[in-house]
Amino acid sequence: MSAVVRPRARSGLWPALGxxxxxxxxxxxxxxxxxLGKRGHVPVTVGLYGSIFAVGYLAAWLAxxxxxxxxxxxxxxxxxxxxGLGFAVxxxxxxxxxxxxxxxxxxxxxxxxxxxxxxxxxxxxDAYTYTIGLAGLVLLLLPIVPGIGREINGARLWVRVxxxxxxxxxxxxxxxxxxxxxxxxxxxxxxxxATRTLGPLRLPPARHLMPxxxxxxxxxxxxxxxxxxxxxxxxxxxxxVMLWVAAxxxxxxAVGGLLFSLGAWLGYRAFEHVQLRVDVWLHALDPDKVFxxxxxxxxxxxxxxxxxxxVGTGLGRGSPGLIPFAATDFIFAAIGxxxxxxxxxxxxxxxxxxxxxxxRTALACxxxxxxxxxxxxxTTVALxxxxxxxxxTRVIPLTGVTLPFVSYGGSSLVSNFVLxxxxxxxxxxxxxxxxxxxxRRT
Amino acid sequence: MPPFALSALKYALxxxxxxxxxxxxRSVAAGIAPRPSPTAPSxxxxxxxxxxxxxxxxxxxxxxxxxxxRTVRLTGPLEIGRAETCQVRLDDAYASLHHARLQxxxxxxxxxxxxxxxxxxxxxxxxxxxxxxxxxxxxRIGKTVLELRR
Numbered sequence: 001m002s003a004v005v006r007p008r009a010r011s012g013l014w015p016a017l018g019x020x021x022x023x024x025x026x027x028x029x030x031x032x033x034x035x036l037g038k039r040g041h042v043p044v045t046v047g048l049y050g051s052i053f054a055v056g057y058l059a060a061w062l063a064x065x066x067x068x069x070x071x072x073x074x075x076x077x078x079x080x081x082x083x084g085l086g087f088a089v090x091x092x093x094x095x096x097x098x099x100x101x102x103x104x105x106x107x108x109x110x111x112x113x114x115x116x117x118x119x120x121x122x123x124x125x126d127a128y129t130y131t132i133g134l135a136g137l138v139l140l141l142l143p144i145v146p147g148i149g150r151e152i153n154g155a156r157l158w159v160r161v162x163x164x165x166x167x168x169x170x171x172x173x174x175x176x177x178x179x180x181x182x183x184x185x186x187x188x189x190x191x192x193x194a195t196r197t198l199g200p201l202r203l204p205p206a207r208h209l210m211p212x213x214x215x216x217x218x219x220x221x222x223x224x225x226x227x228x229x230x231x232x233x234x235x236x237x238x239x240x241v242m243l244w245v246a247a248x249x250x251x252x253x254a255v256g257g258l259l260f261s262l263g264a265w266l267g268y269r270a271f272e273h274v275q276l277r278v279d280v281w282l283h284a285l286d287p288d289k290v291f292x293x294x295x296x297x298x299x300x301x302x303x304x305x306x307x308x309x310x311v312g313t314g315l316g317r318g319s320p321g322l323i324p325f326a327a328t329d330f331i332f333a334a335i336g337x338x339x340x341x342x343x344x345x346x347x348x349x350x351x352x353x354x355x356x357x358x359x360r361t362a363l364a365c366x367x368x369x370x371x372x373x374x375x376x377x378x379t380t381v382a383l384x385x386x387x388x389x390x391x392x393t394r395v396i397p398l399t400g401v402t403l404p405f406v407s408y409g410g411s412s413l414v415s416n417f418v419l420x421x422x423x424x425x426x427x428x429x430x431x432x433x434x435x436x437x438x439x440r441r442t
Numbered sequence: 443m444p445p446f447a448l449s450a451l452k453y454a455l456x457x458x459x460x461x462x463x464x465x466x467x468r469s470v471a472a473g474i475a476p477r478p479s480p481t482a483p484s485x486x487x488x489x490x491x492x493x494x495x496x497x498x499x500x501x502x503x504x505x506x507x508x509x510x511x512r513t514v515r516l517t518g519p520l521e522i523g524r525a526e527t528c529q530v531r532l533d534d535a536y537a538s539l540h541h542a543r544l545q546x547x548x549x550x551x552x553x554x555x556x557x558x559x560x561x562x563x564x565x566x567x568x569x570x571x572x573x574x575x576x577x578x579x580x581x582r583i584g585k586t587v588l589e590l591r592r
Contacts, residue, residue, distance in 0.1 A: 019466065026458050033451050036443055074466040081462055314452045339456065346459040353466045364585075366507035366533075429507055 016073035020061040023077040027053050027084020030315060034092035037316020037338075043091070045098075052102050053084065056109040063113040066435045067120070068428030072361070075427060076112075078354045079405050079420050083108075083413070085347065086406030089334050090327045092316045097327050097408050104410040108417035115421035121430040122422065126369045129182040136175030139168040144225050157228055167411040169231055170402075173238075174419050177380055180239060181373035183211075184246035188368065191247035204249065212252065215239040216259045220266070229267070229274065230387055230401035234380065236260060241379045246372055281397035297324045301392055305336035305344070312340030327408035329400045332392050347406070348389070355382045361427040370426045377419050498551055498577045498590035501544070503530060506585040519545035522583060523556070536560050536584025550574045551590070553581060560584055 028050055035043030043049075057080055064071050083105060091098035119125065125132065142159050143149040150158040157167050184191070191208050219236035222228055240256030267274045276294050283289050284298040300323045307318060320326045320334035327334075336344045358378035365371045381404050391398030402412040425431075501520070503512040514520065514530055522530040523541035532541070538558035545552060554572040555562040563582040564573050575581065581588040 015469070019462070022458070022462050022465075026455065026462060029451070029455050029458065033448070033455060036451070037448055040443060072469070074469050077462070078466055081459070085459075311452065311456065314448050315455075317448065339452075342456050343459070346456070346463060349463045349467070353463060356467075364506055366505070429509075 016064065016071075016077075017061060019074045019077035020057050020080065023080035023084065024053060024057050026081050027057075027087065030085055030088035031091055034088045034315040037314050038092055039316075045095075049087075049091075049098070049102050052106050053087075056106055060109050060112055063116050064424060064428075067116045067431045068424050069432065071424045071428035072357050074353070075357050075361075075424055076420065078350055078357070079416070082347065082350050082354075082405035085335065085343075086331060086403070086408070088315055089320070089331055089338065089406075090408045092338070093321060093327050093334065100410070101408050101413075104413045107410070108413045111414050112417040112421045115418050116425060116431075119422065119425050122370050122373065122426045123367060125178050125373075126182050126185070129179060129186070132175050133179030133183070136172045136179055139172035139175065140222065141225075142168045157226060157231075167409070169226075169228070170411040170415040171418070173231075173234065173380060174377070174415055174422070176235065177238060177242075177376035177419075178373060178422075180242050181369055181376050184242055185368040185372050188246040191243065191252075192249065204247070204251065212240070212243060212255060212259070216256075216263065220263050224267075224270070227271065227273065229277070230384075230399035232263075232267075233260075233387060233399065234383055234401065236263070237383045238376055238379050241383075242372055242376045245375050246368075277397045277399065281394060284394060297330070298392070298394065298398060300324060301330050301333035302394075304333045308337040308340040308343075310341050312336070312338045312343055314338060325400070328402060329388060329398075329407070330392060331403050331407050332389050335406075348385075351381065351385045351404075357427075358423050361423060365426055374423060374426045377423055380419065381416075496577045496592055497549075498575065498579070498592060500591045501530070502589040502591055503532075504587040504589065505533070506587075511589075516544070516546075516551065519543060521556075522588070523558075530588075532583060532586050534584040534586045537586065541583050542581075544575070547572075551576075558583075 031049060031053075032042055032046060035041070035046070057077075060076055060080075064076060087098065087101055087105065090101050143157050145159075148159050150160050152158050157169060159166060159168050187208075191204060193204055193208075215236060219232045219239075222232045222235065236256070237260075240253060240260075243256070244250070244253045268278060279289075280295050280298055284295065285302065286295075289295050290299050304318070304320055304323050307313060312318070315338045318334075318337040320337045323330045323333050323337075332344060332347070335347060339346075355378045358374055358381070362371045362374035362378065365374055384401050384404050387396070387399055388401050388403050390396040391400075402409050404416045405413065407413075499516055501514040501516055503514065505511070520529045521540060521543050522528055522532065522537075523539050524532055524534065524537050525539040528540065538556070538560070540556045541558040542556055542562045543554045545554075551574065552572045553562065553564060553569070553575050555569055560583075561568045563569070564575060565580055566582070575590055577590055577592040579590045581590070
């Protein structure tokens with residue numbers, strides 16, 4: 001172990017406020033700039049949205065200060081900058097979407113504060129291993145239920161009850177990470193034992209490999225029943241990484257990789273839309289195919305990013321409206337067009353910072369459950385970012401997932417804020433006993 | 443608004459973004475890499491102030507979970523480690539059972555590594571032989587930081 005985590009000084013008030021104010025300044029500047037670039041004047045909604053950002057960010061800062069005073073000062077602000085940048089791009093694309101996104105940001109920040117308030121010590125989640133696991137599973141499978149499940153863009157991901165539609169799998173992924181951390185922290189001693197060797201790999205007993213096969217089966221079920229490539233990849237990836245970290249055995253990563261390849265091949269053989277994705281990936285700019293159904297998206301995204309060049313056309317001054325799904329899956333390309341290579345590199349660096357801080361939290365956490373949970377949550381953000389950014393830049397075939405904190409979408413934003421609150425909680429340790437006790441009247 | 447003003451604002455936005463990243467990344471790096479001046483609340487590196495090398499009287503144990511530091515008076519020899527029999531017990535996965543010994547010898551306090559797996563660090567240097575320690579020095583064992591005070 002060369003990396004050593006030093007105990008942090010507890011008096012980090014001003015750095016945290018400084019980072020929060022800087023995040024607020026970036027968010028507001030990006031938003032005003034988007035209005036200036038698009039319409040030539042400061043947006044008329046500046047008072048409304050400006051105050052949502054100001055009140056929300058400062059409320060979150062205050063909640064961290066009171067409920068999680070030991071937390072990293074830049075953990076929340078890093079996510080806040082991503083949210084602000086995403087909002088500016090969404091506002092630039094459509095005022096209507098921006099109004100919805102502002103509501104979701106307010107709700108997400110409220111969920112962030114509520115999570116910090118309710119989860120006063122992350123170890124209290126460790127007591128409900130199977131309840132949380134079951135809840136997560138139900139949320140994942142909810143869209144399959146006939147009557148309330150809806151199929152949108154070829155994937156069965158949505159649940160609609162009356163006028164309210166949401167993607168339960170987004171919250172499900174957080175609950176599944178909590179469940180896995182709790183389960184694996186308990187079983188890690190068993191998983192660590194290796195009894196047999198297979199070539200260069202030392203394998204644990206077969207029955208301890210069962211959970212891997214089970215998770216693989218569940219991911220395939222998601223793939224086949226909901227036709228959601230991105231989520232399937234995400235769950236399985238997070239599971240394998242957490243198992244690997246819990247057990248400290250490379251064999252799990254290798255077996256996981258093999259199973260993943262097998263699953264990917266099965267998916268490719270079984271589904272036409274998977275074959276199409278692979279073909280688009282290989283021939284995105286092929287002049288013979290670019291006008292065919294399904295091929296234009298990536299080409300538009302690439303032309304958008306190429307137009308942006310090094311510093312971009314400036315917020316509001318490009319034409320990212322040509323990119324399909326520019327506010328959700330392809331928002332990275334829209335950022336590339338209007339803020340250029342420097343803007344997209346900044347976004348990636350923000351994720352590196354966020355994930356780095358989360359892994360540092362894992363390293364410093366004294367209990368196994370917290371370590372695994374922080375690792376799992378960090379992997380969720382990292383893998384999701386990789387899947388969508390890799391898809392847009394054609395490193396891997398494109399699968400539609402949201403860019404965490406940046407993309408338009410309520411379920412995704414609120415769940416990611418809950419995820420962030422858990423990271424802040426693990427980083428800070430238990431809440432001070434006198435801070436805003438629930439149920440105490442004054 | 444003239445285009446050059448918009449461009450200037452765009453560069454300002456990018457500059458602010460990178461300023462944020464620089465500060466945030468610096469705080470990550472500062473959190474992980476051991477720096478020459480470690481956590482002692484007094485702050486100043488002991489090695490750079492040779493005149494003030496006084497014998498320590500207390501040992502302050504900083505546990506990485508952020509709970510309140512423990513204070514141990516230095517009276518006789520102390521054994522530090524995970525074992526039940528140690529005078530200073532550490533609940534630290536990176537510490538050995540019998541990790542190090544701190545004892546008074548020839549008018550000075552001396553720390554000695556007892557053949558631990560992960561080593562004992564005095565002011566971020568791994569020690570190979572018994573080392574004299576003074577007030578203000580910082581000893582690191584696994585993830586635990588032990589601070590010597592007057």
